[in-house]
Each structure stands twice: as C-alpha cells, then as structure tokens.
Amino acid sequence: MSLFVLKIIGIISMFIDHYHFVIGGPEILNIIGRIAFPIFSFSLGEGYFYTGNFKKYIGRLSFFAIISQIPAYIFKLDYPMNIFFTLLFGLIIIKIFYSRKIPLLIKVILIGGLVYVAEKYNFDYGMYGILTIVLFSIFRRKKILIFCAFLGLNILLILIPDIFNLAKIQMYSMLSLIPIFSYNGKKGKNMKYFFYVFYPAHFLVLEGIKYIIDKF
Template sequence: MNQAAAQRHAGQDLIKWIALITMVLDHMRLVWLATSNLFVIGRLSFPFFCLALAINVSRTQPGDLFTRSNGRYLSLLVLFAALSEVCYQLISTSGNYNVLVTLALGLLVAWGAQHKTLESLVLAGGALIAAYLLNDPLMYGFYGVLLPTALLLAIRRPEYFALLPVVLCVVINARTGLWGRAVQLEPFAILALLMAALAPLLGLALFWTSVPFKVPPVRQWSYWFYPGHLLVLLGIRNWLWA
C-alpha cells in the first residue's frame, strides 16, 4: 500500500462530502427563495472545508514547505478560485469573492503555523496583510482566513485550542448581521449561530472517530465541482426566472 493510501482517512472524506453537500444546500437559496432556511445547515460548509485543509497541512512534515504536493495544492486553489469567480459573481449578490480565495489565503497562514520557516512565515504574513486589506470583499473576512490555522492548532493540542475555531466560526457568521438578530431572539439567527459554533466540534469529532463504514474518496474532481455546481444553479435560476 502506498503512503497516500495508507494515510487515507474515512472521516476526512466524510468531512469533505458534508462540506460539498451543505455548500450546495446553502447555495440553493440563490435559486429558490423558499429554501432560504437551508442557510442554517449551510453553516457547516466553510468550517468543514477549512478542517479538510487543516488536516492536509497537519500531515505535512514540518519545515518541508516546498514540495510538489504543496505546490499542486496551492496552484489548484488559486486556479479554481480564478475560474470560479465569474460563475460566482453571476449567481451571487453578496459582492464577495468566492470562497476559494479565502481558503487559498488560509492555506498560506496555516503553512506558517505548521512549518515555521522564514519562507513560510513570509508567505503567512503576506496572506494576513492581504486578508486585512480585503476584509470587506473577502468571504468570511479576515477571521475566516484564520480558521484553518485555528483548526490546525485544535488538531495538535485540543486541550488548549478546541474552542478557538468555535469562537472564530461565531465571529465570521456574526458579521453577516446574525448576532443582532440573535439578540432580538430571532429563532433563525439563533439556530444559524448555534450551527456555526457546533460545526468545528462536529468536524473534529468525525476526524477523531473511526468511521464504521466505507466513504467514497473525494479527490481532485472536487475542484471542478465548485464552479460546476455554480453553473448548474445559474442555469436552473435562469430557466426558472425566465
């Protein structure tokens, strides 16, 4: 068995599947307004994507930054962030960049925490500066870029850092106005923030638990899935709203 197969983790693939499925459910509200309540379950998607990223980073050898696999990982994120941006802007009204931009910056910051070399820290610092300057149009903002690193720390030392991603998930969702609505005891906002808070804990539990069934692997096709599902939803919306 090769190293990649040996390291394959059913929980990690399950995390990726949940991230993809909840992303689609969340984006359905862009097509059918009646499905807007799916926004609540959609609060799982971004934390699960960040956790999948953090798991990948945690399995790299500290100090070994410039590898072919790391280069491919970042290149794919950047490439598909660029390819997806047109699709995302056509279907979204948020004015934000697509989520792959946030994940690419988050990867650079997580590399800094994992490798602690001069090169990785320079990349992480540059990503943090970019996230700060792009806070408004960046999906989930500056704190969203920090989430993969918070999850990486939680994987390493859960006794110290398990609650850090919980706090960040609440903060990045509160900036959408949910906090003010939750204070007014609006059930929808309260449920959305609770789901956001539970998301990293649920994801970490899936990672740490032995999944008792086989999970189909999520491979590089998932990069195509992101712009692909946006195009499908855009086509459905244009057909329904014609």
C-alpha cells in the first residue's frame, strides 16, 4: 500500500468522523474516524524523511494551518486549533529530535515547550497528538515497537483521561495500524496539494450541508 493510498484512507475516515461531529449520526462514524489522525501522523514522519526541502514543508503546513483556521473565526465555530497546527508542531519536534546541533537539555526544553503550547491552546488532539507523531517517527518501520508504544499511549489515555482530554473511544485508533503496517514504502501518486486543500474544503462542505438541513 503506497503513501497515497494511505492518505486516501485517512481523508475518507476523517470526512466520516467530521460528518458525525458537524451533522450527527451513529457512533460507528466516530469510531471509523479514529483511524485518520494516526495515518496522518505516520505520513508526516515519512514526509520528513523524504522531503527535499524542509523549509517549504514547514511553510506549506503553516500556510494551510492559518487558512484552515479562518472559517472557524469568521463563523464562530466551536473547533479546536486545526490539525495542521498539530502536524506543524509535530514536524518541528521531529526536526529538533534528530538535530545533532542542539544539546540534549535544550531539546528537552524546546520539545516540552511545544507540547505545552499544543495542550494549552487546544490544538486538535493536543499532547496525545504530538506524542503520536513522535512515536511513529522514533520507531519508524519497527512494527512491534510502534504497536507497543501506541497501545501504551492509548492505555494512558484511558487511565489518566484528564491529561489527554480525549474520549476512551480513541482506543479504536489502534485499528489504524492495519493499513499503516501495509505500507510498502512507496509514495504513489503525487497529489500533495489535494490533501492540503481537502481539509478546509471539507469543513465548508459539511457546514453547507448542515445549513441546508437546519433550514429545511
């Protein structure tokens, strides 16, 4: 399974999840949606290792993070800081972690600070999201370690929910490892801007559908 196919699975499950969030529906939609974020986290790590220009990668995430947040402010929607902010901070943390120029103590301070900001300012998935991105990067291609680390993170979510501020249903995110572990190391089709544009666009579509339903 190529990275392109993985991302397609991710955006489909994300759309289903956000349909449940914006419009409603049975809980199974929310369960299906749990596989989206781990797939995006995994894809982000692969993007870091394969990108030819880290600054442009950071720039794209920053641009779409800002663009995607504008509708929430305009329409006063009750959304957290969108997922691009979480992915942006996760990418920066990966860069810090693998840097040979930054002393260990400074790394700990910088990473801790970014995690704090993500949690403090209500980034989508918050600390849990950042840790998910990091573990997929650290244990890259090591399936057993990824499974154990991700399972441990989700168990912590259940044991200390007040820290992660996520529902226990997030445990279903473990299902994301099925497609992730089927990844064949190939990029597949190059449609990166489609995935960036899809995120803000699908919210506009869902809000439009909700508006029509409420009116009629």
